[in-house]
Amino acid sequence: MVKWKFFTSMYEEIEWLESMARQGWMLSDINLGVRYTFTQCEPAEMVYEVENFALSFSKNAKKQELEAQRTASDLIEQTGWKLVARDEGMSSYYVKERTNDGYNELYDDVESRRLRAEKYRTLYCIEQPKELMKLTLIMTIFSIFIALVDFDRGFLIFDLVYTLLMVGMSLYSIYGGELIYRELCMSRAEWKERKKNSMKYTFKRSEDLLTYLQQRDKADLKLVECEGNTYIFEPSREHYRYYMDTKSALKQRMKQKRQKYQEDWKDMNQIGTRWHEVSMQEAKELGMEVVCTVKNGTLIYRCPESKAVDWNTNVTKLTGPLDGWMPYLGAGVGLGAVLGIIWAIMDMM
């Protein structure tokens, strides 16, 4: 039986393969990372693991890597894992029966998990984009050459599209690499726990986020962390009121108190935390605890419901049009239109 599936998460893929095994299908081959071939078998409780022995595009593998490779595949097979499939990216899929002796994962301590996660991250965030960039460079130089010799703009347009594609793929690879790194640093149990407690949420206005957090609070969940658009919660018996603070809200408050917020003019990229410190001081005096930061460095606080006061109730403009990839698209289209018009006008003169 053949199934087509695309996974960006390794643990998701393994979970799926294990559920197939429970239904009596064993993986026998995998092609291009999307085409899975299964053979029928007894339904069983199996564990899968994926190991990649060639995590380096550089053709000069270090001696240790070569040695490690052989030790690794031997040792894996000695401990009961069986190789069932390999894919074109040199990933090996191993399977074994789930046992109760705790040997159901290949990596079970923090350090080795991190080392393995690093290898994947280097591959997806550095090596793969590097290769893609090299191809883009070659193609661009080639088209410039053709354009100079033949003055044919057509090829330049092809090159532009090609470049766009390569850049897009590189960014995708980098994001994927970061996700895989964070995922593989956790054990499967930790990952499952986190998945259960995290939710993806995008909001347009700050009031929406606060409403969402209060809703979750009613469901006995408290916010622990925020990564990008994913919010991670934990069960909680206490109930809280949530607040948020932004730099502009802080400046407004200070203006009302007739104080001036001293800007840090060196902080061109707005990565400094000066306003965070001022805000946290104020929050501490009000008995609020810091939860985490969300988009654009906005601070989230909470306070036990019994001690809740009204504070910062008019924080708006949390997310504006300057969020996500829309602004890039907008800027690109806008700039392109302006330049195109200027060119056309110059052509007419």
Place this chain on the structure above:
Amino acid sequence: MEEKLQKKYCPMTETTFYTLLALLEPNHGYGIMKFVRELTEERIKMGTGTLYTMLGRLVEDELIYIVNEEDGKKTYQITEDGHILLKQEQERLKKQCENGERILGE
């Protein structure tokens, strides 16, 4: 011994300590896992991936060496340097334990 090695392996992680302990006599991959599991009464269960990552690193740092190799099964043993670092770690742990006992009481 190189100072770099000293800094890297002092203090040493538990898994490194037990691996070196397992290799005072020649031993192979699966044997090491079994040795550690039995000695620590199941407290430490080394995963396969953990083990071969570490074996690779220990061979590179010359704390262990490959005694021989038979159909792909490698047998390892501790080196002189490895022995010295292991004894040092044992001493360090003893002192750490004594200090702890003095403050926390037995």
